[in-house]
Amino acid sequence: MKIQTLSALTKKELKKNIRIPGYLFLTLIFPLILTLAFGLAFGSFGTGETTYSIGVVDLDNSDWSDWFKTNLSDSEVMSISSYDDIGTAVSDLQQGRVDAVVIIPTNFGQSCDSFWADPITPSSWYNATVDLYVDEGSLIVSNAIPPLIQQIIMQTLYGEDFSNTPQPIQLGTAEKVDAEHFTQFDFMAPGMFAFAAIFTTMIIAESFTEERATGLLNRIQVTPTTPSEIITSTIFANTLLAIVQVSIIFIMAGIMGFTPKTEFLGFFIAFVLVLLLVICNIGFGLITATIVNSPGAATGVSFIFILPQMFLGTFVPISEDLGRLVPSFYVTDALTSLFLRGAPALSETILIDVLVVSIFCLIVTIIGIILFTRFGKD
């Protein structure tokens, strides 16, 4: 391989990504907008707090129900709206104006009084049920709200020190893992690095298909340039672009309040993982370019590789088992361990992820190169 050839083709690729608006958007502007949009929607510019909007219908209007509502309001993660009737509250939930609705039953105060009248005889208590409606469309809300409400019911019944009430089973003292200030954006950020990289498939597929359709690949083939020089220069150029992409996402995520819990080696491993994913997607791009015959078709067909990686391997929590079929899953998993759990950069989990992504990268890239050089370049 000649350095002069590689350098010329790499520069040509970089100029393409900077001078053609569509490519510039996909490689550099898209990651910037993606991080900004998700940061604004799910982060809160570094405050780290997530607030859920709760509608409350008080059918009891007792001192106990007032105390329960005060405890809900005092919670830093909930903002309370009062409703006079259940129908209006549920209607607002259906329209997305509140995340959940809590119904305080008519016998709420009576139940609390009966408990304190004879705390050790359950048969003497009046039982009451606090009904809860949550937004089924939000996995985070439907998982987070019920335990929070349960905790506040306990706090209302037992008082501030309810956790000190003698119980046969106690929760051990929590090890501090400093996870109490995570926002939804924090959980999404690791997936965003993979998210931006997987669009390399589309860029490569379009690029090679267009060069073939316009006769440029043939023209290059009648110079001393070899197919391996063409593909290596593409990998070089996209590796450089991936470094810029990752840097943009790091900077934007930092502005949005995301603070990775890792050090230099962790950042280095993160870069390596994203680069491996980019190379893997160059392989997918070559496979796509082999099976289609126009740039327009390349755009559409590339989604065969993009969508599974996007939905199974980034920040969209569909299925962990299916996720294991795509390389982006392992990148996101490793980045989550590094950035959120503070896992050591050379821990077994991280190294296994790096190994699996490397194997994916090797296999897909080799298949892509073989297919394209045999069937795709003419």
Added chain:
Amino acid sequence: MKSNGINVQNLVKKFSSITAVDDLSFTVNAGELFGLLGPNGAGKTTTINILIGLLKPTSGKAVVGGYDVLKDARHLRSIIGVCPQEPAYYTYLTGQENVELFGNLHHMPKNILKNRAQDLIEKIGLGEDAKRKAGDYSGGMIRRISLVMALINDPDIAFLDEPTVAMDPQSRRAVWQFIRDLKTQGKTVILTTHYIEEAEALCDRVGIIDNGKLIALNTPKALLAEHNVENLEEVFIKITGRKIREEV
């Protein structure tokens, strides 16, 4: 062994049931400007694509510059320059960047490449537009820059496939002069064209090709004399009963 001539023996190229090149044999001498004349679809471009190593022949043999096109394509590519029928260029690069890119792909030394690129671009009349993106060029300018891209490596043998098709008269004259200069530099040139006047004005010898077969081969003057006609179009009509360029 390297020489600047071309030797084609019993070349055949079939695409499924269609025979695009049918038992073609001819020789081009070193330093000769050889024209392949024929109507669209005659097999000119297929022949060129075999000679530059892009297509494998079904049978037959071709040696270009002393290199067998099948066995030694790598060396072949270092001595040829190819101007394709459809100009292939990067729209997002400037004219000069396109030319320099192909110089780099031919491993030209940087300083020589820079000077030669500027000289050729000036000579073909694109000096003022060299820094503009090629995507903004007119059709004639694109064909001219495509020709410079083909010749930037100072090739021993140049393949020019319909270099002036759909060109305005001014651009065509510039390209003709450019091609004449190649001949004075001792380059071997294969020029495919369906323009009679182009073949008559430029070529030392002309091979007339129709349905993949070579139907006549000689100097333009000898062909006219042999068939007792005024121009090469009439030669073609006399042999095939058809015009080279059918009226639309």
